Amino acid sequence: MITDFPSLFWPITIALITIAGILGCLILLFLTGQKKINSKKVSTTHVWDETLTEKNNPLPKWWVNLFIITIIFSIVYLFFYPGLIITQGSYKWTQNNQYDREMASANEKYSEVYKKYAALSADDYLNNRKAVKVGKKLFLNQCAECHGVDAKGSISFPNLTDNDWLYGGDLKSIRETITNGRNGMMPAFKQSLNPNEVTYIAHYVNSLSGGEHQEHLAYLGKAMFKQTCSVCHSENATGNQIIGAPNLTDDIWLHGKGIEFIMSVINNGVVNHMPPRNTRLSKNEIDIVSMYVWTLSKANQ
């Protein structure tokens, strides 16, 4: 496209060379077509290997006609396509609109498949090998980049194969998570808690899942936890799926483990983000991939 060039110099040069090339071929064909040679002197006087002489046999006329056809083809081509760059071509072809056309036809083709599988109930889905395959493909393309190809996640990216869910593991919640994304936010308490209080709370939190801690510090931390943290993480620290506050009583640590690490999270807070997928996936695709994610933990029960 002409807009892809910083100045008009190259488009015009390319157009001139192209047109000159086509015209040059025509002129060459015309001039050589006029020329005559003596039929006796058909040898070109080129001799190799002592006796091999090159003869000047006339070229068949049909070959010349093929040449003319290619020239006509190039003119027709330049009329339809933006080969000269300075013209758009009557076909208005661009890479982008060809891509869009192909995507549209692919979407049309596959939307039928998605529609069929999206209509399945979750239990039917689980037992439909083809449906699981489609879900797996979508997952590998859209989700595996963060959650891992085996869906077991990594640091800061939740494991989807266990039964620990930040926002709920029922089909409806999973679908909501994928559709609109999630924004997890643990506020920083550096300003409101003094360093001792942070230490106490960290020891208490680590004690909940049986991690290393000092009993008396944890005991002190328990009261402060009730006061400060239970608002989100609940009274008994099992979390709150409505706002995505994690359960602190299991030994599953999304961002890192150990007292040192818990202290830094309390001090500085942590923000986590699951991007919405409704911009990339159709509703049917989201339904399928939701069921696939749902089956991941189901298979381990």
Next chain:
Amino acid sequence: MEKEIHLYQSEQKIYPRDVFGIYAKFRWLFVWITQIIFYGTPWVSWGGRQAILFDIEHRRFYLFDIVFYPQDLIYLTLLLIICAISLFLFTAIAGRLWCGYACPQTVYTEIFLWIESKIEGNFFNRKKLDLAGWNIKKISLKVLKHSVWLFFSIWTGITFVGYFIDINLLVNDLQHFLLSGWVLFWVIFYSMFTYMNAGFMREQVCKYMCPYARFQSAMFDQHTLIVTYDHYRGEPRKISQSKIHGDCINCQACIQVCPTGIDIRDGLQYECIGCGLCVDACNTIMEKTGKFKNLIRYSTDYKIKNKIKDGLNYQEILRPRILIYTLILLSLIALFFYFLESRYDYKYDVVKDRKVMYRLDENNNIENVYRIKVMNASNHFQKYHLGVDGLFNIKIDERSYGRLRIELDPSESDWFVVTVELPNGVLQSGNYPIHFLLKKENSDDIVFEKATFLVPNNEN
């Protein structure tokens, strides 16, 4: 005769005269054999589908029981190399057998010429008709001829496309005028190609387009069988009423029958496709004039020059070039069948996940993740079982294995994700070679694939 000629010239149309004789019969035999194979093959069905189908759209080549996939390119490559070497071998021994008897260009030209002669008459009448002015008779003959040609061409186009698309569907669609898009394009393309090449281009294809004709000289030597004119016997040829002359009576029969319009008495020329029609024509004349046959015959340059009697000459046939070609050909064929025999009807690739290098699970196991693409190349639904080996205590994570039901329909392929685990603290950090084993259910077939297991620094 001196005259001015242009650099570009329209070619003179050739009107070959009808020939009767052993090589003409031989030629027709090959026309029948090649055409029965060509037109018949797509209609052969095998185990519920077309026996030979090159399904480009779905990237599957069906050859009877075997299904070839893009990964099987090696077989196709070998097959084509075998074909090429066979061509070299036959050419070195017997010259342009392919050109004279089996090449589609030759065969279709022959068929089209036959149609032409049935409608327009013999070579003389055909030429007369072309030179005559347009009248009702000429128009009707030409229309008839081109209609028959076109009908035959379209049938050829459909058959050809039938090698790439289920021919039953193709013909069904055609009957109901449902053909469209690329299928229709290719049917028309190949029809027109047949029509143009066999109807109009004919020997021009051999003379100017075919690369095979041009690299012949690299495979020819003086012991190669060619159509030759015995000039010791024939010359001096008879000119007007001369009393003393050789066996050649200068009747032009050999020139009149030649489908490429050359004079074989000028010696070996690249235009000669080795069809032997001039041999037949000359022998008919020799018989009539009461002379010995085979003034023009299949012989070798060496034999003619040294006036050696014709017939099988083992020293000539068993020359180094032939032996080397044969040796290469036989070893390639052996290799091909060895590959084919050791081919499993399933295959898989292992790709280590690039996102998660390694991971520690809650039971202090090191985990590595692999993506495995399994392909069922057989003709039936199949289950497979995956195993891993190569390190002490290495195993597939039970939980990921629970989701790893590897079951595939015929020709289906799919990705499977598997987590492999190893107790932490046993091995020093580094890359360790491991291998996967994929076993076909109800079979002893096991295919191994290599992979790498990464053990991290064991400081924490």
